[in-house]
Amino acid sequence: MLIEDFKLEKWINSREAITKIDLSATCPKALSLTELTKITGEDFSKMLDISLNYGQLHGTNRLKQAICNLYENANLDRITVTLGGIGANYLVLQTLVNKGDKVVCVCPSYQQMYTLPKTFGANVELFFLKDDWTLDIDQFKAVVGDDTKLICVTNPNNPTGMNFDLTSVVEVAKSVGAYLFVDEVYRGLNHSGYPYSKSAVDLYEKAIATGSMSKTYSLAGIRLGWIVANPNIIEQINSNREYNTISISALDDYVATIALENHEKIVERNLKIILENKKIILNFINSNSHFSWVEPNAGTIACINFDYDLTSEDFCASLFDKTGVLTIPASCFDMNQNFFRIGYAMDSQMLQEALNLISDWVRKTY
Ligand SMILES: Cc1ncc(COP(=O)(O)O)c(C=O)c1O
Incomplete structure (x- = not known):
């Protein structure tokens, strides 16, 4: 295909x-790695002794715990580790979208977020932000209906660089019982500084968020991302993941763990x-x-x-x-x-x- x-x-x-x-x-x-050593104090020569077998299939618990710490209500059952943010997004959409589903995508966005649902047979509606890159919530409510299965958002947004308050989008998703999928690979880079903005998964039980080492943590070369969602959704995603990802690299797992433990x-x-x-x-x-x-x-x-x-x-x-x-x-x-x-x-x-x-x-x- x-x-x-x-x-x-x-x-x-x-x-x-x-x-x-x-x-x-x-x-x-x-x-x-030299710069990461300076930032974290870690001695990366330990990598020489890591067995180059498959890594732990779903990521080490230490890595998953470091990911959990970026959210208010995450635990190990709510996380799966993926091949980059792009791999995370693919798995979420492949798992949630069936032929004929109605999907609303807030645009502009990362193209994966609307082209993949279309590819999987969904009827996709693109809902564009206003010229000042804010979301007209009344118009958005009018587009999302009881038949909407999934709402897709990239926040902070690519390409606009705007982080918008997800609360009203969550209210709309809740009102119709839709899943809310938010690509959050730029989360943490608020120009006003700490704290991180709330993740969609800390606002709504039917939200799914993806994250990545590439943007916020400057480690695109290790190709590591993740998905956070409620355990039922993670279980379904993991069933599909068996066909797509045996494990992530053990070396990537280690580097990401150290980086995330020093994320601030x-x-x-x-x-x-x-x-x-x-x-x-x-x-x-x-x-x-x-x-x-x-x-x-x-x-x-x-x-x-x-x-x-x-x-x-x-x-x-x-x-x-x-x-x-x-x-x-x-x-x-x-x-x-x-x-x-x-x-x-x-x-x-x-x-x-x-x-x-x-x-x-x-x-x-x-
Ligand atoms: C919004 C968004 N999501 C996902 C990705 C893919 O990121 P990764 O390098 O983690 O696969 C990108 C890359 O540009 C992106 O901008």
């Missing part, structure tokens, strides 16, 4: 190898990068009247609006051809608006260089 193109991945894949500066990346500057220090390091770099973008926007944004309040990404008479795809393609700066057009999120998405939790100098290239290019061209 061929799945519809993942637009964002196709856009990146065809350009990544010849990119000069990559503003498409969404992970904060990745950690090395990693989040502090990442927020420092994010907040510094946000100032650089603010400066860029303030000195270029053709660009604007709704300032993000969480995560590592932002949508930059432009007022040139070009589609988002033409804008990003020309920008890339002329400067080598890779950004993501709104069209990759099934939107016609004039914006492009950037990831900005990268090296500050590179970010500044990329924004200078963009400024110079628009000044010379338009």
Whole structure:
């Protein structure tokens, strides 16, 4: 079975190898084991003695406990460990969605959240945020009905970088008894700092949340994610997981455990990068009247609006051809608006260089 193109991945894949500066990346500057040693004090030479057998099939209890500690009401029966956040999302949707189900997805979103339900035969309705990236709750209530089986949300949101209060979405889901699936891979990166926002699973028993080491914890290279839900849902997901994941890597399990046991220090390091770099973008926007944004309040990404008479795809393609700066057009999120998405939790100098290239290019061209 061929799945519809993942637009964002196709856009990146065809350009990544010849990119000069990559503003498409969404992970904060990745950690090395040397840096992780400095942050956590752990001696990673212990890894030399880890048996390279299958890891513990569903993740070690120590890892699962470290994941539980990120939630108010989690315990080991409510967790399963997966191959990345993308693997977690796939398993949730494959388990919950059947042919003919009505699924409402809050958009813009990570494409997996609506294309997979469509692929599994659901009738999918896309409900778009307003231009200021807030959710019109009255209109949302009108779209969600008694026949809605599942509501899908990415929060903090990709691509907008906004964290919205889930309480009203939970109320709507509760009122019709729908499952609420929230991709929370950017949770913890609130620009206002601690504490973490409440997870959907701490608000509603029919909520399912996914998390990952890639974004909040800067460890995309270990490919480790997880699902949190009530034990019945986890049991169903684990039945499907047998066909998809024998175990996660024992090395990944160990590195993730140490990182999560020190999560506050990693989040502090990442927020420092994010907040510094946000100032650089603010400066860029303030000195270029053709660009604007709704300032993000969480995560590592932002949508930059432009007022040139070009589609988002033409804008990003020309920008890339002329400067080598890779950004993501709104069209990759099934939107016609004039914006492009950037990831900005990268090296500050590179970010500044990329924004200078963009400024110079628009000044010379338009
Ligand atoms: C919202 C969202 N969910 C999931 C993923 C996949 O993350 P992972 O690297 O954990 O597989 C991404 C990656 O960009 C993402 O932005």
